[in-house]
Amino acid sequence: MSKKQLIQELVEALGQENVITEQEDLVCYSFDATPDVPNPLPDVVVTPTCTEEVAKVVTIALKYKTPIYPRGSGTNLCGGTVPLKGGIVLLSLKMNKILEIDPENLVAVVQPGVIIQHLNNAVAPHGLIYPPDPGTVTTATMGGSVAECAGGLRGLKYGVTKHYIMGLEVVLPNGKVARFGGKTVKNVTAYDLVKLFTGSEGTLGIITEITAKLIPAPETAAAMLATFSSLEDAGNAIKGIISSKVIPATLEIMDQVTIRTVENFAKVGLPTDAKAILLIEVDGIPEVVAREAEAVEKVVIENNGSIKRAKDEQERENIWTARRAALPALAQFKPTTVLEDATVPRSKITEMLLFLEQIAEKYKLDIGTFGHAGDGNLHPTILTDARDKEEMERVHKAVDEIFAKAVELGGTLSGEHGIGIAKAKYLELELGEAGMDVLRRIKNALDPEGIMNPGKIISN
Amino acid sequence: MDYLRQFPEIEQETIKCMKCGNCQAVCPLYQETKSEGAVARGKIKLTEEVLEGKLEYTQRLAKIFETCLQCKACAVACPCGVEPDKIVLAARAKLAQERGLPSIKKLIFKVLSSPALFKTGLAVGARTQGLFFKQREDGQSTRIPISGIVLRRVIPKLAKTSFLNMVPENNNVPDARMTVAFFSGCTTNFAYPNVGTSIIEIMKQNKINVIVPKAQHCCGLPVLMHGDVATATEMAKSHVDIFSKYQVDAIITVCGTCGESFQTNYPELLKDDPEYSEKAQMLAKKTYDFAQFLVDVAVLDKSKLGPIDATVTYHVPCHIGRSMKAAQQQLEIIKSIPGIKFKPLKDPDRCCGGAGSFSLTHYDLSYDILKHKLDDIKSTGADYVITGCGSCRMQLNDGISQEKMPQKVLHTAELLAQAYQNA
Numbered sequence: 001m002s003k004k005q006l007i008q009e010l011v012e013a014l015g016q017e018n019v020i021t022e023q024e025d026l027v028c029y030s031f032d033a034t035p036d037v038p039n040p041l042p043d044v045v046v047t048p049t050c051t052e053e054v055a056k057v058v059t060i061a062l063k064y065k066t067p068i069y070p071r072g073s074g075t076n077l078c079g080g081t082v083p084l085k086g087g088i089v090l091l092s093l094k095m096n097k098i099l100e101i102d103p104e105n106l107v108a109v110v111q112p113g114v115i116i117q118h119l120n121n122a123v124a125p126h127g128l129i130y131p132p133d134p135g136t137v138t139t140a141t142m143g144g145s146v147a148e149c150a151g152g153l154r155g156l157k158y159g160v161t162k163h164y165i166m167g168l169e170v171v172l173p174n175g176k177v178a179r180f181g182g183k184t185v186k187n188v189t190a191y192d193l194v195k196l197f198t199g200s201e202g203t204l205g206i207i208t209e210i211t212a213k214l215i216p217a218p219e220t221a222a223a224m225l226a227t228f229s230s231l232e233d234a235g236n237a238i239k240g241i242i243s244s245k246v247i248p249a250t251l252e253i254m255d256q257v258t259i260r261t262v263e264n265f266a267k268v269g270l271p272t273d274a275k276a277i278l279l280i281e282v283d284g285i286p287e288v289v290a291r292e293a294e295a296v297e298k299v300v301i302e303n304n305g306s307i308k309r310a311k312d313e314q315e316r317e318n319i320w321t322a323r324r325a326a327l328p329a330l331a332q333f334k335p336t337t338v339l340e341d342a343t344v345p346r347s348k349i350t351e352m353l354l355f356l357e358q359i360a361e362k363y364k365l366d367i368g369t370f371g372h373a374g375d376g377n378l379h380p381t382i383l384t385d386a387r388d389k390e391e392m393e394r395v396h397k398a399v400d401e402i403f404a405k406a407v408e409l410g411g412t413l414s415g416e417h418g419i420g421i422a423k424a425k426y427l428e429l430e431l432g433e434a435g436m437d438v439l440r441r442i443k444n445a446l447d448p449e450g451i452m453n454p455g456k457i458i459s460n
Numbered sequence: 461m462d463y464l465r466q467f468p469e470i471e472q473e474t475i476k477c478m479k480c481g482n483c484q485a486v487c488p489l490y491q492e493t494k495s496e497g498a499v500a501r502g503k504i505k506l507t508e509e510v511l512e513g514k515l516e517y518t519q520r521l522a523k524i525f526e527t528c529l530q531c532k533a534c535a536v537a538c539p540c541g542v543e544p545d546k547i548v549l550a551a552r553a554k555l556a557q558e559r560g561l562p563s564i565k566k567l568i569f570k571v572l573s574s575p576a577l578f579k580t581g582l583a584v585g586a587r588t589q590g591l592f593f594k595q596r597e598d599g600q601s602t603r604i605p606i607s608g609i610v611l612r613r614v615i616p617k618l619a620k621t622s623f624l625n626m627v628p629e630n631n632n633v634p635d636a637r638m639t640v641a642f643f644s645g646c647t648t649n650f651a652y653p654n655v656g657t658s659i660i661e662i663m664k665q666n667k668i669n670v671i672v673p674k675a676q677h678c679c680g681l682p683v684l685m686h687g688d689v690a691t692a693t694e695m696a697k698s699h700v701d702i703f704s705k706y707q708v709d710a711i712i713t714v715c716g717t718c719g720e721s722f723q724t725n726y727p728e729l730l731k732d733d734p735e736y737s738e739k740a741q742m743l744a745k746k747t748y749d750f751a752q753f754l755v756d757v758a759v760l761d762k763s764k765l766g767p768i769d770a771t772v773t774y775h776v777p778c779h780i781g782r783s784m785k786a787a788q789q790q791l792e793i794i795k796s797i798p799g800i801k802f803k804p805l806k807d808p809d810r811c812c813g814g815a816g817s818f819s820l821t822h823y824d825l826s827y828d829i830l831k832h833k834l835d836d837i838k839s840t841g842a843d844y845v846i847t848g849c850g851s852c853r854m855q856l857n858d859g860i861s862q863e864k865m866p867q868k869v870l871h872t873a874e875l876l877a878q879a880y881q882n883a
Contacts, residue, residue: 024520027509028496033480047494074496075481093494117485138485328539335475387475 006064007044010088013056018094020045029089032074032081033136035336036386036395037421042069042083047091051169051177051208054090058206058451059175061088067454070202072113072141076148077339078420080201084455090206092143098122099209105183106214107166112143112207119212128214131158134416135327143207149199151416153323156374157249157283158215160416162198167211170197173204173447183211196442201418202453204446218283221249222293223316226278226300226307227271231255231357233304234276235350238373240299241280242346246292250281251374255353257360258326258368258381265329268322276353278305278373279323281316326370327381333366334383338395342406343377343415355405356380363394377415404429419457427458470550471511476542477504483534483544488811488829489527497524500534500544507547510554517558525551529818529829530685531778531811549684556687616651616854623653624674631660631670638709638758639669643699645718646678647850655714655850658877659750665880666754666761675702679721682816689729696726697736704739710757711747714873715849716779716786717816722747723784749786749848750873751793760793766882767799768875773842774802775833775856776809777849790848790872797879803840807832814855830859837867845869 011019020026021044030039043066048054061068067087074081083089096113103126110119117138119130133152134140140150146168151160167181181187181194197204228234234253241248254262254270254277263270270277278300282292293309300307310316331337344352353369356378360367371379380402384395403413403426413423413430428436439458443450450460483500484490496502506524509515528548535543619626623644640663648655656672663670680695699722703711713719727744730736754760774794781787787809795802813819813829833856837845845860845867847853856869 022520024506024515024518024524025495025497027506027515028502031479031505033478035478073481073484075484091494096494115485136481139481328541331478331540332476337478 003043006060006066006088009060009063010044010046010057013060014046014048014053018047018049018053020047029071029074029091030083032071032076032079034077034079034082034420034422035338036392037079037082038084040083040086042089043086045089045091047094049094051095051171054095054171054206054208055175055177057088057090058171058173061451062173062175062449065449065451067451068206069453070143070147070206072144072147073115073136073139074144075136075140076144076418076420077341078148078201078414078418078422078456080148080418080420080453080456081144082421084421087451092141095143095208096141101126102183103128103214107183107211108214109167109209109211110142111209112141112146114142116140116142116145123214124217126214127217129217130164130212130214132161132164135324142210142212146198146207146210147200147202148418149416151372151375151377153250153252153372155372155377155416156251157247162195164213165194165198165210166213167209168194168197168207169209170205171208173449173452177208178205179209181211199418201420201456203443203457204452206452218249220286220289221281221283221316222289223310223319224278224280224293224296224300224307225310225319225322226280226296226305227274228276228278228303228305229273230275230304231353232350234278234373235353237278237300237303237305238349239347240303241296242374244295244299246282246295248280248292248296248374249283250279250372252279252323252371253277253349253353253373253378254279254323254326254370255357255368257366258330258370261333261368262322262325262329265332266322266325268318268325270322279319281319323370326368327379330368330381330383334385336384336386338382338384338399339417340380340382340399340402341371341377341415341417342380342402342411342413343375344406344409344411346374346376348409348411349373349376349378351409352376352378352405352411356402359398359401363398365391365394365398367398372415375415376411400426421455424455424457468511470507470547473542473547474504474507474511476540477501477538477544478540479505480539482537482539486533486537488529488531488533488813488832489825491832492825492828493527498527500538500542500547503528503551504542504544504547507551510551517555519559522555522559525555527822527825529778529811529813529815531815532782533778533809533811536782549687552685552687553689554687556689616857618650619653621653623649623656624672624676626653627657627660627672629672629674631664631672633664633667633669635667636669637667639671639707640710640712640753641671641673641703641706641708643676643679643703643711643713643718643722644672645713645715645850647854648714652850652853652871655871655873658871658873659712659714661877661880662750662754662873665764666758668758671706671708673702673706679718681717681721681725684721684725684729685816692725693729696721696729696740697733700726700730700736700739700743703743708746710753711743712750712753713747714750714871715851716749716777716781716784717849717851719747719749719786720779720783749780749784749789751789751848752784752786755789755792760796762796764883765797765876765879768797768879768882769799770843771801771803771841772844772846772875773805773837773840774808774872775805775812775837775845775847775852777847777852778809778811778815780848781809786848790846793872793876794846797875803842805833805836805840807836810836812852812855814851816851819855819858826855827859827862830855834859834863834865838865842867844875846872846875848872 092112095111134150366383490499684692
């Protein structure tokens with residue numbers, strides 16, 4: 001059975017307008033936001049408009065034993081949507097309806113192609129938010145962010161995507177449609193299959209509908225900028241804030257390399273002689289925000305830092321402009337930006353930061369580190385040039401050591417970006433042989449033909 | 461613009477792109493098509509493949525690179541400072557070189573690039589337009605298909621007398637404090653001559669002499685946009701010759717695209733030309749959008765402004781806002797008129813979809829983009845939509861007419877001239 005027949009069947013099932021085959025267009029779906037991974041061409045791209053059409057595509061893929069790669073906006077950072085072994089790229093972007101906003105049950109039901117920000121815009125008039133806010137909130141789809149279990153700046157207080165997914169409709173690798181979970185706050189019926197598919201990275205099925213939890217929008221917030229002359233002090237302040245029973249919505253760190261690069265790029269008035277800064281925001285009802293902000297200030301001063309609270313919306317905006325500028329500023333420094341998300345327990349943040357400094361020195365690399373310090377999720381960002389083979393070898397060695405260290409400290413390979421292609425080879429470090437076996441059995445049970453997003457996380 | 465001639469140099473720009481996809485959030489074409497080929501990072505990926513020799517200069521590739529509004533929204537949003545609009549222009553130049561220009565465009569450009577032909581063509585058009593176009597109060601629609609123009613599109617009536625034929629070269633005022641040379645641009649010259657006469661009136665009120673060089677013609681940007689770098693360069697030289705002759709304090713424009721030509725494109729196109737480079741740079745330094753000139757340089761006399769009792773909103777033309785950075789000055793002028801109630805658009809600098817000849821070659825897509833702008837305009841309840849570009853005005857007029865909306869579209873200069881008249 002030939003590729004031509006496959007495409008013919010897809011056209012019959014979806015209509016010509018939903019099947020893309022010209023080489024120039026296929027190139028546009030050979031990549032995502034991940035650097036340093038292969039970008040092979042798919043054979044065909046399809047744009048189904050409903051669950052039934054997704055099921056048809058899966059059935060056809062199964063018949064031809066052709067790999068199928070679900071894709072939303074293609075903004076992930078682990079190679080999750082790259083069509084590694086050719087086959088069908090399945091775009092969810094034409095399934096972009098918000099099906100229901102239910103303020104009484106605090107849920108929204110959406111199709112996978114809805115952009116996260118569009119959901120937030122739609123629930124804002126009800127005084128509600130959908131908290132997961134990855135850096136790609138204005139571009140990433142709900143389907144993609146559920147499949148990758150995306151995190152974001154507010155993870156410390158509000159958690160990540162999996163904490164907000166209550167129900168899913170999934171097209172399974174056998175072409176059948178299953179529904180798990182729903183609108184109830186409590187649901188302990190059988191295995192938690194909603195959680196299994198959240199973060200499954202398209203390797204177990206294709207998400208076609210999402211029931212997401214919403215929460216009341218916080219009434220007010222206070223943003224603060226703390227400056228430290230040593231990494232240890234900054235690390236101790238992070239621990240101290242949490243120990244004093246304050247859980248900030250956001251608790252971010254930038255190291256000196258990042259501070260200097262951001263300041264050089266964005267000129268927002270950051271202290272370039274500081275060894276580290278923390279960007280902190282507490283939110284909630286005004287009385288609580290006032291008390292928590294005072295508690296944070298006290299901890300920072302106790303740990304030899306200085307702290308400034310944003311006096312108005314403009315100053316608050318400046319603080320977050322600085323944070324948002326971190327990655328872009330670093331990215332302008334060199335052509336290739338290798339961004340990792342190794343995550344450690346909060347208590348090990350200082351150790352990890354110092355280790356990253358040593359690694360930069362050992363491999364003579366430019367590494368800027370920033371990230372969600374409050375939840376232990378750092379973003380060591382290696383600035384390099386993919387065309388420089390010799391330097392890329394050093395980059396790969398440095399990355400190997402970073403992951404080994406994260407696991408050694410009781411942490412994890414990925415805090416929020418997912419495993420995909422990029423981190424698959426490190427999995428055994430964290431899961432061990434027994435854990436790998438569980439993964440493989442799950443994959444084999446659900447996708448025995450191995451057609452769902454092959455080459456990501458685990459292979460059959 | 462070295463890369464326009466030496467394509468591989470564009471690699472310096474493409475390598476900066478980290479494929480984050482942030483351009484998706486702001487690209488009007490992506491919003492409509494949801495296609496990676498429509499948005500900057502897709503085009504950059506294609507450019508990389510071409511540079512690596514993995515892709516040929518195919519018709520499909522040319523089609524994809526045609527699908528760009530050059531609105532520069534992606535360039536502003538890009539966290540890595542990539543200028544995708546330049547990459548697209550370079551690719552178009554290379555494609556034109558490898559594949560030749562599409563024949564309809566070839567004909568249009570031949571006319572555009574020859575001042576004499578262009579003027580004759582449009583002047584003949586102005587006299588004979590009734591033969592081809594249904595006359596409508598708000599403009600006209602085509603009576604018989606003219607290749608490249610979609611039947612439904614309402615395009616403005618061509619002026620019976622072009623602006624350049626309407627006014628003398630020297631428009632002097634007693635006790636003048638400054639002298640400017642005025643580049644009118646094609647839309648003012650042929651479709652909206654009232655914008656040109658408004659400029660002369662405004663400058664008179666501010667005691668500024670206006671020279672209207674009669675030899676001027678199309679700025680050349682439409683030609684450059686489609687990759688015909690050689691012709692664009694000749695047109696640039698011609699304007700450098702024409703405008704260098706005058707001793708003036710400034711060159712003013714009433715269209716962001718024309719202004720961008722003088723400010724940015726001419727110096728870049730002529731960078732390596734020993735005869736023209738310096739002169740082009742001199743002109744660039746003196747070029748302002750009329751509002752920039754009045755607010756930042758000449759200091760507008762607001763005391764003489766009479767009241768206009770109307771609710772207005774303002775559409776920011778892409779090249780006024782993102783290229784010339786003159787939107788604030790245009791707004792300042794509008795808001796300084798007594799009696800004006802200003803209702804901002806929700807998304808004032810979103811492209812209207814006009815994008816020069818894009819609205820002719822991709823009418824349906826262009827109109828889909830326009831619809832967002834029309835909805836935004838509707839929700840303001842404004843009487844007038846003010847804008848600073850003739851091409852946007854044509855596009856807005858088309859939509860307002862198709863949707864039977866009550867708004868009138870005016871150029872900022874016309875509104876200001878009206879305020880002086882009402883004094």
